[in-house]
Amino acid sequence: xxxxxxxxxNLNMLGIREPDIYGKQDFDALQKYIRECADALSLKxxxxxxxxxxxxxxxxxxxxxxxxxxxxxxxxxxHTSVAILDALKAVGIxxxxxxxxxxxxxxxxRRHSFVxxxxxxxxxxxxxxxxxxxxxxxx
Ligand code: DQA
Numbered sequence: 001x002x003x004x005x006x007x008x009x010n011l012n013m014l015g016i017r018e019p020d021i022y023g024k025q026d027f028d029a030l031q032k033y034i035r036e037c038a039d040a041l042s043l044k045x046x047x048x049x050x051x052x053x054x055x056x057x058x059x060x061x062x063x064x065x066x067x068x069x070x071x072x073x074x075x076x077x078x079h080t081s082v083a084i085l086d087a088l089k090a091v092g093i094x095x096x097x098x099x100x101x102x103x104x105x106x107x108x109x110r111r112h113s114f115v116x117x118x119x120x121x122x123x124x125x126x127x128x129x130x131x132x133x134x135x136x137x138x139x
Contacts, residue, residue: 001042003044003068003069004066005045006050008072009051021100064093070088079112096137097121102124104124105125121134
């Protein structure tokens, strides 16, 4: 089973960015963790990160007919992007949404997610473990 893991803007700044919220481990550590989890679950993963909404839309469109599942942390685009929601709807690939932090216990604007409208499941507030649970959903 082939899974595309998409991380949105500023997640490449993990370790530097608000460590009290997102933890001290960096983005390389997250990618290594995701690869190890995928191996343990016998899933093939492709990892993609972008700070650009259109690039994320492009990679979702290109996933059509190629991937069996998408794990996405759309980061700030979670709360703003109808384009990412529409791309996920267009390809119809089962999607699990992940957030490192507990978006529901932070600022009001983080409580709304466009991606949740299409996601089979949303996992928030578990740090790196959320990605493991998302992969486990597909396994
Ligand atoms: C995030 C939560 C978002 O609100 C925020 O904009 C992010 C990261 C998370 O993983 O907790 O960049 O998606």
